[in-house]
Amino acid sequence: MSLYRNSAWFLKGVTEFTRNAFLSASKRFAEKDLEVSVAGRSFMITGANSGIGKATAMAIAKRGGTIHMVCRNKDKAEEARADIVKETGNKEVYVHILDLSETKKVWEFAEGFKRKYKSLNVLVSNMLVFGGGLSIMRVGLRKIVNLYFNVWSFSGVYILTKSLIPLLEKSADPRVITVSSGGMLVQKLRTGNLQSERGRYDSTMVYAQHKRQQVVMTEQLAKTHTNIHFSVMHPGWVDTPAVANAMPDFHQSMKDSLRTPEQGADTVVWLAVSEAAVKNPSGRFYQDRKMVSTHLPLAWTHSSPLEEQKLMSVLEDLAKTFQSH
Numbered sequence: 266m267s268l269y270r271n272s273a274w275f276l277k278g279v280t281e282f283t284r285n286a287f288l289s290a291s292k293r294f295a296e297k298d299l300e301v302s303v304a305g306r307s308f309m310i311t312g313a314n315s316g317i318g319k320a321t322a323m324a325i326a327k328r329g330g331t332i333h334m335v336c337r338n339k340d341k342a343e344e345a346r347a348d349i350v351k352e353t354g355n356k357e358v359y360v361h362i363l364d365l366s367e368t369k370k371v372w373e374f375a376e377g378f379k380r381k382y383k384s385l386n387v388l389v390s391n392m393l394v395f396g397g398g399l400s401i402m403r404v405g406l407r408k409i410v411n412l413y414f415n416v417w418s419f420s421g422v423y424i425l426t427k428s429l430i431p432l433l434e435k436s437a438d439p440r441v442i443t444v445s446s447g448g449m450l451v452q453k454l455r456t457g458n459l460q461s462e463r464g465r466y467d468s469t470m471v472y473a474q475h476k477r478q479q480v481v482m483t484e485q486l487a488k489t490h491t492n493i494h495f496s497v498m499h500p501g502w503v504d505t506p507a508v509a510n511a512m513p514d515f516h517q518s519m520k521d522s523l524r525t526p527e528q529g530a531d532t533v534v535w536l537a538v539s540e541a542a543v544k545n546p547s548g549r550f551y552q553d554r555k556m557v558s559t560h561l562p563l564a565w566t567h568s569s570p571l572e573e574q575k576l577m578s579v580l581e582d583l584a585k586t587f588q589s590h
Contacts, residue, residue: 270451273561281552282447282501283522287531290553294531298539298554304329306386306437308537309378311335311365311425314345316505317444318391320530321537322358323349328538331357333378333385337364365392365421369587375428384436387537388429390422390479391444419475423482423580424587433493438543442536443483443497445550449476450561454568456575469512478576480550480559481568485577487548494543496536498551503529 280286308325312318313334322332326349336342342360349358363374378385426441433439452473480497487495502508504523509516516523535554536542542554550559560566 267564270561270564270566273564274447274451277450277561278447278502279522282499282524283519284524284528285522287501287524287528287553290555291531294554295541298535298541299324299328301538301540302329303538305331307331307333307382307384308387308389309333309335309385309429310389310391311363311422312391314338314341316507316526317500317503317529317533318389319345319349320526321389321391321533323352324527324530324534325537326350326353326355326358329355330538331359333359333361335361335363335374337362365425368421368424368583371421371424372428372584372587375425379429379432382432385429385432386436386438387440387442388426388433389442389444389533389537390426391533392422419478420580420583422479424584426482426486427581427584430490430493434490439493440537440543441483441486441493441495442533443479443495444533445479445497445499446473446476447499447501447552448473449480450559450564450566452477453566454478454481454572454576456568456572456579477566481573481576482580483550484548485573491547494547496542496545496547496549496551498532498536499557500524500529500532501552505529 303325308322308330310318310322310325310332313322313332314336318334322334322345326332332349332355334342334346336345339360339362342362346358346360350356361374361378363370365371422443433441448469452470454477455474483495483497487493501524502519502522503526504516504520505526508523532551532554536551545556549556551557
């Protein structure tokens with residue numbers, strides 16, 4: 266990451282990603298956008314047991330939506346479900362246990378979900394897998410790198426999304442929302458090293474690359490599935506357990522400026538339930554209920570159509586290896 270990108274990103278962050286920035290932006294929000302009932306509509310939310318995911322599930326459950334929580338940890342998921350039901354009075358909240366890094370199981374889960382449920386109106390992909398997931402095994406001169414939060418977890422997001430598209434397309438007003446990160450602004454799509462196998466390993470930069478890939482994936486899926494409204498968003502700098510555990514120094518230094526999970530989830534909820542959101546073009550990137558650029562000025566992070574198609578081809582080929590025949 267260049268010094269310029271680093272400096273430009275941090276300056277943008279302290280002016281746009283903080284709690285005060287949200288409070289300032291919220292002055293232009295239209296309250297009526299979220300004054301809706303979504304009873305009868307179903308919402309699948311990954312990572313729904315804490316942080317932004319739980320806040321999103323809570324807000325939608327309050328509006329009557331049927332919630333499908335997709336989580337890795339059963340105990341934490343059941344505890345979060347109990348909180349949501351108690352707070353909202355909505356008992357249409359269901360827990361599904363799935364680890365998105367186990368890609369074959371992701372495909373099996375999606376196929377089973379399509380058999381069991383007749384509709385899915387909204388998919389919210391909210392997953393923060395940061396650091397710590399690197400295991401290296403040496404076999405002779407070969408190095409096998411397993412980056413859970415880069416290759417496998419991102420391909421899991423792709424497989425889940427692609428597998429559920431037929432069900433979404435059969436449902437009314439279908440939407441797919443992906444929670445990304447402003448960290449992707451410092452990264453250009455790297456099609457020559459998608460698995461981050463070469464060069465010095467930097468967990469923060471691999472995470473940012475993963476988030477850049479999410480943005481490109483959203484843009485490309487929006488082009489090929491035009492009857493689904495796709496969007497990707499940055500929640501700002503949010504005080505969540507994942508951030509506290511993954512970036513303790515950042516969390517400690519910025520904790521008084523971090524957004525609450527509810528503030529971080531606001532744009533997710535707006536994209537998921539409001540009529541105003543789907544009046545905008547599909548495939549766009551959002552911050553505080555507003556479409557924003559996916560690139561910093563003069564940062565040289567744009568990718569070519571060929572590079573973007575290569576990403577999609579790699580993901581599709583990888584996905585096919587995990588499908589049963």
